[in-house]
Amino acid sequence: MEKFLLLVREDLKRRAKLTPAEFDHQTQLMTQWVESMARSGNYLQAEPLTNDGRYVGREYVVSDGPFIEAKESISGYILITAESFDQAVSIAQGCPLIANGVGVVEVRPILIMSNE
Amino acid sequence: MNDPRGHIVRDRVDDVYKSHYGKLVATLFSHYPDIPLETIEDIVQDSFAAAMTGWTADTLPANPAGWVFTVCRNKAINKLKGEKNRWLQLDEEMDKEENEGGNADLPVKLLFACAHPDLSPKIQVVITLKYVANLRVDAIAGALGMTADAVEKMLFRVRKKIREEGILLTDPDPSLGASRLPTVHKIIYLIFNEGYKPSSGDEAVNEDLCEEALLLAKELIDHRLGDTDTAALYALMLFNAARFRSRTGASGELLDLDQQDRSLWDQPMIALACDFFRDAREGAMSPYHYEAAIAWLHCTAPSFAATDWATIGDLYLRMLRMNPNPFVELNYAIALYFAGKKSKAFELMNGLLRQSFLSQYFLLNAALGKCYLLDGDYDRAKTFLTRALEQTGNPREIAFIRSLMEKIP
Numbered sequence: 334m335e336k337f338l339l340l341v342r343e344d345l346k347r348r349a350k351l352t353p354a355e356f357d358h359q360t361q362l363m364t365q366w367v368e369s370m371a372r373s374g375n376y377l378q379a380e381p382l383t384n385d386g387r388y389v390g391r392e393y394v395v396s397d398g399p400f401i402e403a404k405e406s407i408s409g410y411i412l413i414t415a416e417s418f419d420q421a422v423s424i425a426q427g428c429p430l431i432a433n434g435v436g437v438v439e440v441r442p443i444l445i446m447s448n449e
Numbered sequence: 450m451n452d453p454r455g456h457i458v459r460d461r462v463d464d465v466y467k468s469h470y471g472k473l474v475a476t477l478f479s480h481y482p483d484i485p486l487e488t489i490e491d492i493v494q495d496s497f498a499a500a501m502t503g504w505t506a507d508t509l510p511a512n513p514a515g516w517v518f519t520v521c522r523n524k525a526i527n528k529l530k531g532e533k534n535r536w537l538q539l540d541e542e543m544d545k546e547e548n549e550g551g552n553a554d555l556p557v558k559l560l561f562a563c564a565h566p567d568l569s570p571k572i573q574v575v576i577t578l579k580y581v582a583n584l585r586v587d588a589i590a591g592a593l594g595m596t597a598d599a600v601e602k603m604l605f606r607v608r609k610k611i612r613e614e615g616i617l618l619t620d621p622d623p624s625l626g627a628s629r630l631p632t633v634h635k636i637i638y639l640i641f642n643e644g645y646k647p648s649s650g651d652e653a654v655n656e657d658l659c660e661e662a663l664l665l666a667k668e669l670i671d672h673r674l675g676d677t678d679t680a681a682l683y684a685l686m687l688f689n690a691a692r693f694r695s696r697t698g699a700s701g702e703l704l705d706l707d708q709q710d711r712s713l714w715d716q717p718m719i720a721l722a723c724d725f726f727r728d729a730r731e732g733a734m735s736p737y738h739y740e741a742a743i744a745w746l747h748c749t750a751p752s753f754a755a756t757d758w759a760t761i762g763d764l765y766l767r768m769l770r771m772n773p774n775p776f777v778e779l780n781y782a783i784a785l786y787f788a789g790k791k792s793k794a795f796e797l798m799n800g801l802l803r804q805s806f807l808s809q810y811f812l813l814n815a816a817l818g819k820c821y822l823l824d825g826d827y828d829r830a831k832t833f834l835t836r837a838l839e840q841t842g843n844p845r846e847i848a849f850i851r852s853l854m855e856k857i858p
Contacts, residue, residue: 354839360809361840368804371776372642373635374572374736381805414634419567426606427571432599 334414335408336377337421338445341428342405343436344430345384363409370413375424381409418442454506462500471559471580473521481525486608488528496520533722552754556581556615557672560665564632571638574643575603582661590718591644606736626674634682637665641686659690670725677732680725681741687722689742691715703849707753707820719748739768758788776808780817794820802825811840819853827857 351359360381370376388395388404415421421440423424473493478486496517510516563577578584578592586604590597644658666683669675695709725742743764750756765781768774778803786794800816801807818833831854838850 345805357809357839360806361811364806368776368810371774374641374772375570376774379806416566420569423569423572424566427569436468 334416334446335418335421337415337418337430338441339411339413339421339425339430340407340439340441341381341409341411341430341436342439343408344404345406345408345428347435348354348408349384359430359435362433366427366429367411369427370390370424375415377414378414379409379411382407384408392432408436457506458504458509461504461509461513462497464501465517466497466585467583468849469514469517472556473518474580475562476518477521477525477561481529484525484528486550486612489525490608492521492524492528493517495524539633557668557674560636560668561626561629564629564636566629566632567610570635572603572607572640573626573632574639575609577636577640577665578658578661579604579806582664584661592655615804628675630676631678633669634678637662637669637686638682639739640665641689645689656693659693661688662686663690677729678737679733681729681732684722684726684729685737685741685744687718687725688741689750690858692746693724698806701845702852703845705849708745711752714748720750734767736768736771739764739771747819756787760785762790775801775804776810779810779813783816783820791820791824809840813844814840815850815853817849822853822856831857842847 363379363381364405367379371404386396413421413424418440418446421442425431425438425440428436428438431438465481470493471812473496474486474489477484477489477492481489484492484675498515500513501518504510504513513515557582560577563573563581569701575589575593577579578589581584584592586600587597589595590600641659641662644655644660644662663686666675666686668677669679670683671709692709692714694712694715695713698704698708722741723745726745729738729741732738743761746761746764762781764785765784768777769781777799782794782797782801785791785797795817798813798820801810801813802817807813814833814837818830818837821827821830821833834850834854834857838847838854841847841850
């Protein structure tokens with residue numbers, strides 16, 4: 334089994350406008366998905382993020398900027414195990430935000446440092 | 450179609466569909482690799498439609514599966530007519546299969562083919578239900594709480610992959626079979642769970658799905674393709690299936706374990722489960738072993754109060770050490786509560802609540818509500834039960850939470 338990081342991206346402006354009930358409902362759909370991944374033994378960890386963010390560079394700290402400007406920004410992460418990159422992609426396709434057309438998922442294999 | 454005995458034909462066609470759909474698709478696909486899989490499936494569907502219109506109650510063929518197979522083959526040949534078709538020469542094996550309507554070992558082979566490592570567990574489950582259990586798309590959708598459209602889309606994507614890589618064709622060699630066995634176990638386990646959890650489908654328990662899972666596990670054992678994990682998984686499912694009837698009350702409402710009528714439990718099935726569980730104990734412990742042991746303790750407990758909650762808690766803890774999992778942690782906390790370690794139980798559950806996704810988990814809020822209710826902490830009970838009510842759309846679960854709320858003085 335290999336590890337993969339799933340980065341969930343969605344339109345944070347849209348996300349900020351959700352009513353508490355809508356936001357809870359969206360979270361419940363994600364919870365059901367997370368549970369199904371746990372049941373199949375693929376789930377390691379997952380958390381949603383707030384809509385805030387700051388960019389830190391050598392000579393600057395920028396609030397908002399790129400987070401709000403970009404069409405889609407990271408709104409949560411899920412760490413999973415999968416048998417292959419293809420399977421991780423296949424699991425990511427089950428994200429309810431994709432089915433609802435409000436999000437995309439970036440699938441990134443965790444780099445294993447080899448000492449050989 | 451006005452035949453008053455039309456249901457006889459329909460039932461017979463359904464039986465053949467149920468037992469042969471996946472076999473027919475796989476057999477045709479392996480013999481006519483140049484025909485796209487979608488077309489193969491259309492051919493098989495058309496042939497069943499032909500059976501519906503062509504058969505009457507008085508003229509049912511002696512070998513219905515063979516009849517459908519012949520029609521499928523003729524349709525496939527017609528498709529290929531006019532092309533250079535070296536594969537039209539039917540070999541002897543093909544003729545033999547025609548008589549049986551397929552190769553007898555095929556379902557097990559298909560099961561291993563469905564356990565392809567590039568597919569998500571959910572897709573593995575869907576194609577197993579489609580090609581091994583031979584369920585129709587709307588039945589799969591209903592069973593998994595999905596829309597038929599979503600199942601079709603999923604099948605569309607996977608057919609593309611099947612076409613590109615010939616997944617269903619793969620006849621896993623013995624070594625590959627062994628390496629895929631854990632995935633096959635997982636598929637069976639997931640199918641059983643889908644049938645068992647009340648949130649899917651219209652029924653409180655979707656017994657058909659559970660039965661499919663039991664059949665698949667039995668198939669593995671009968672073909673000597675399983676190991677001790679297979680026996681543990683089979684035992685686990687039997688222990689749970691034996692208690693189906695008591696899970697709902699007179700009007701179909703969900704009952705908690707403490708309210709279930711234990712005299713309804715299927716004792717011969719529990720005894721059968723014990724036999725397989727004994728076989729399973731020769732091997733190393735897997736999560737299925739732990740779950741089977743927990744189910745065994747429930748099945749053999751004389752009453753809810755006399756249940757060995759301390760050991761059940763210990764088994765959950767060992768499962769968690771093997772694979773950390775917040776959803777199993779909830780079960781662990783509930784066992785601790787009934788084992789009398791209440792403060793530790795509340796501490797764990799409130800800890801889970803701080804995990805964002807878990808805070809919206811129906812069963813966590815329902816469990817907290819129930820435990821606070823039992824503890825006489827009615828304010829907290831009400832808070833959590835109200836939250837749980839907002840977290841489910843399932844009528845049975847809503848009724849269940851309402852019945853708990855009525856107990857708040």
